[in-house]
Amino acid sequence: MGDLENKGLEPGPDLESQPVSDGSIMDSLRQQHRELADVQELYLSIPGYHGQLYAKYRLLDVRHDLRAIGQRAQKQFPGNIQDQIFYSNVDAMIQGCEGLFYQTDEGEYKSIAEALDPDATEPITYSDARLIEFFAWDATEVTSARAATQRLFNNDAALLDHARMLSNWMRDTSKDVNEDFLESLT
Numbered sequence: 300m301g302d303l304e305n306k307g308l309e310p311g312p313d314l315e316s317q318p319v320s321d322g323s324i325m326d327s328l329r330q331q332h333r334e335l336a337d338v339q340e341l342y343l344s345i346p347g348y349h350g351q352l353y354a355k356y357r358l359l360d361v362r363h364d365l366r367a368i369g370q371r372a373q374k375q376f377p378g379n380i381q382d383q384i385f386y387s388n389v390d391a392m393i394q395g396c397e398g399l400f401y402q403t404d405e406g407e408y409k410s411i412a413e414a415l416d417p418d419a420t421e422p423i424t425y426s427d428a429r430l431i432e433f434f435a436w437d438a439t440e441v442t443s444a445r446a447a448t449q450r451l452f453n454n455d456a457a458l459l460d461h462a463r464m465l466s467n468w469m470r471d472t473s474k475d476v477n478e479d480f481l482e483s484l485t
Contacts, residue, residue: 341468342400342408346457352411353402355422356395356465358472364394385455386445388462393444395465398422399430425451 342353359365368390369383376382399422400408412419415433423429426444430436430451441447452458 339472340397341465341472342402343461343464343468345399345451346461347453351401353400353408354392354425354461355397355400355408356392356468357397358469359391359395361469365391368394385459388459388466389445389448392458392462392465393425393448396424396426398424 339358341356343356344350345352345354369387372383372387372390376386399411401411402408410419410422411433412421412423412429415423415429421427423433425448428438430447431438431441434451436447436450441450449455449458452461
């Protein structure tokens with residue numbers, strides 16, 4: 300609440316303890332806010348794998364995570380705005396990725412790590428060396444998390460489209476970006 304006080308705003312009453320009336324705009328907005336606050340992860344289909352491969356992402360903190368990613372890209376590619384934008388997107392995907400998954404016929408997400416080791420407890424991410432093993436890539440060609448991410452997507456346009464959908468979700472976690480993508484194809 301300190302931020303509100305610093306801006307001259309007084310902390311309001313505890314909204315959860317306030318009486319509400321059925322069907323009011325206040326009820327509707329409170330419910331939507333609770334739903335937005337509850338959504339902290341997304342399973343996003345990776346293009347080219349026909350709905351069989353998904354990346355699980357966590358919500359990144361704009362002030363901390365994304366600022367650091369942008370600053371790193373600016374330092375690595377001074378004066379090259381295209382590379383700054385591209386690698387900022389790649390790095391945001393890498394940092395937010397909590398694992399790569401497939402979806403079962405029952406709609407359950409399973410880590411692809413289980414295909415390598417049925418006892419695996421940690422999912423494979425873009426920065427995990429097991430990704431190279433999973434796809435039987437040449438380890439001398441895939442030497443970084445960025446390279447592995449680019450290799451997984453097969454082309455930069457697919458990667459940037461995926462990054463755009465991730466960014467859209469981070470702006471509005473109520474969106475079903477997988478469905479939005481499928482609708483855009485029709």
